[in-house]
Amino acid sequence: MAGHNGVAVPAAYPPPVDSPNEFIKRELDAEDERIEVGVAIIGGGTAGLATANRLLQLLADDEETLERLGEVPVAVIEKAKTCGGHNLSGAVVRPGPLQELYPEYSRQQWREEGWAFGEVTKEAVYMTPTSKHAIRIPPPPPFKNHGNEVVSVSALARFQQRLAEEGGAYVLTETAATQLLVTDGAVRGVRTGDKGRGKDGQPLGNFEPGTDVTAQHTVLAEGCWGSLTGAAIREFGLSEGREPAVWELGVKEVWKVPKPLDRLIHTIGPWPVKIRSKYGQIGGTWIYPMKDARTGDDLVSIGFVIDLEYADATTSAHDLLQQFKLHPLVRKILEGGERIAWGAKALPGGGYWSMPKLTMPGALLVGDSGGMVDTVALKGVHHCIKSGMLAGEAIYAALKRGSTDLSSYEEAVEESSIGTELYQVRNTRQPFQKGFLRGGPIVNLAIATKGKLPGGRLDWHRNDAKPMFIGDTAKGYPKPDGKYTFDKLSSVFITGNATRDDAPNHIRVQKNVPRVIAETWKWMCPAGVYEIPDDAPEDGNVDVVVNYTNCVQCGAITAKGGRLTPPEGGDGPLYQVT
Structure with missing residues (x-):
């Protein structure tokens, strides 16, 4: 992608909104x-x-x-x-509030109702320094999930x-x-x-x-x-x-697998993201076991979350998840299985x-x-x-x-x-805006002291204030094979998205922007909403094609220079087990 390595700030290209009173x-x-x-x-x-x-x-x-x-x-x-x-989360849940709100339902009844999939009895946390290696580490205190419940928030709703x-x-x-x-x-x-x-x-x-x-x-x-x-x-x-407010983006798949996963797994990288601070990439993964009490099926929830603070325009949470699935740690869990669900959702990261x-x-x-x-x-x-x-x-x-x-x-x-x-945990994520290596020790200190150190109030800057450049993260993405790794459009298809082709456009972005902004949107969107025409110039501004009927309502565009507004009622995905 040489020849168009300019830098641009998404906030400089605000979305067209009729007036502050439009909503x-x-x-x-x-x-x-x-x-x-x-x-x-x-x-x-x-x-x-x-x-x-x-x-x-x-x-x-x-x-x-x-x-x-x-x-x-x-x-x-x-x-x-x-x-x-339209609801999606990992999700492993602390059960207290659910038990308080629905005291007449036991945890076994949650599972029989089809929205809970088992109590966490074993867990593991790994560092993945490379695409081949995984080093098991003691679970940091925030990652301890013993006794929590794996759930589907779409089914819970x-x-x-x-x-x-x-x-x-x-x-x-x-x-x-x-x-x-x-x-x-x-x-x-x-x-x-x-x-x-x-x-x-x-x-x-x-x-x-x-x-x-x-x-x-x-x-x-x-x-x-x-x-x-x-x-x-x-x-x-x-x-x-x-x-x-600052934001993160999660992309999730649910797999039916031939043999049950016996523990909950998190990985904290640095692979597959790039560790150098210029890329601004902070991400992590989850792999959760799910036992469907009604069918007896063994399922696995797997997902990748990326902080939307990143600077490399070719960063794609969907493709990073596909890349992560190639790791031997993941292959042995999913091998022989079948992907049955996919989805994506942004989440508030500011705390x-x-x-x-x-x-x-x-x-x-x-x-x-x-x-x-x-x-x-x-x-x-x-x-x-x-x-x-x-x-x-x-x-x-x-x-x-x-x-x-x-x-x-x-x-x-x-x-x-x-x-x-x-x-x-009020000051535990801001240090990562300095990068993984510089920020990591401060984050660990904040976790260990439950926020006492560093003291005071650490500030954030908006995700759309981050200057973007066209880097090389995309070079590591695998070519989809349609069986184990997947492209974005086939993923959108299995969400049940039924937005009609002649519906009004509910996404607000400037249509003519510098190439680096267009590349940011193209790669970021897990649903392939934003396209750059093949004949677009390598330098200068390009016209962005907005395939808004693909949209799965994840909301990430609002963090990087656009705005998601409500579609017509009934449009968008129809998640079942996400």
Whole structure:
């Protein structure tokens, strides 16, 4: 790729957005044209549904408050075909919050329900210095998972959806929330997106306009990169005094294997990423055993996570995962098996200092929308569940008081296991912005002292502020064989993605950018959304082709100069076991 090794900063090419108010609607439709609900929960993932489940548990014993909420006491608005359809995580979960929220279900029943796959009894952590070698090391404290449970968050969300509906929630799937309703300085609900528009926005024969959904309280549970969460953060200054949000990208496969894996495995590199600081690459992997209690099948969850701080434009989480699978350690686990699922998702990486303020008049943030992920321990699902429970309790208390004040939730999160655990790792990832070799010892010190050293508050810089160059990481990627290593498009195919070809484009990027920015997007996207035409010039600007119907809603583009907005309701992947 010689001849176009210029450097460019993604932030210099901001996405085209009509105005700061594009995602906010300031006038409500007439009363007879809108839908009124008690509590509107935006996002049917683990955090949003935990909020619904906990609130409905409390309302079940309080008929008076339930009646005051009207015909639809709780509405869950989910853009995927079903709850969990866009949800993906590793995931090995600390079971406490799940046991607290669903005390009537034993861990064996979790497995029989099809969303849990076994308790961790053995584990191993390896350094992989080369493509051939693996050195087993004692598990660092954050990596100790004995007693935790391997789960599928997409399947967990479907279980939570069933409980919510049984409890009286109205779950509205295939419905995107595209604008936040804000009047008199308070959130009043959301506007749902139009359906049945063509590529240029024109109404088609099956056109259905969106609707104002007003609520006494609104919960933003959009996960990573929610458009309304971003609008709320800007509108209400929720990130003032905080560090900027930073992000990571995970790509995951699920394999059916001939022999069971008997332990949970993490690798911490440095291979297959490049260790030199100029590349800015920090990544790691997981390999989790999954025993399907219903079928008896032995499954393996395998994934690669890359910090979106990297500088080499040819960095690709999907291709790094394919490269990692060639390691002898992995081959002996997957050999003779069959890939049955694939997916990708960005996740918040900023931790404690990057968490926005969680409440505003009329609304609050839960789970990944609030940045509640411990990227040292690779844990976020139990924080999603716990935050949803605390949100449900805060909303219930406010409803009992007849108040719109939800500030008690902020304090409850801070004093809970969420605040405690995230505070202990508050300075453990920032040193990696200096590179793996320089930052590693500081990170180890922060882990060993539970955040006491280094003291104070270490800062972040935004991922899109990182200057990008076209390096040589891609030279190590294997050629897909379609049996063991795979290309991006065949991977998208098995997600069940059914976005129609004539849907409007939901991805915002500048179409004419320097080659290095275009290369960044092309390689970064696990779904092959961004293409550079074959006849594009080697130097200067190039036109980017955006194949938005491939999009699996991972959100990584928003970290590197673009913006993901909600697709038409029902579009995107339909994850089953991710």
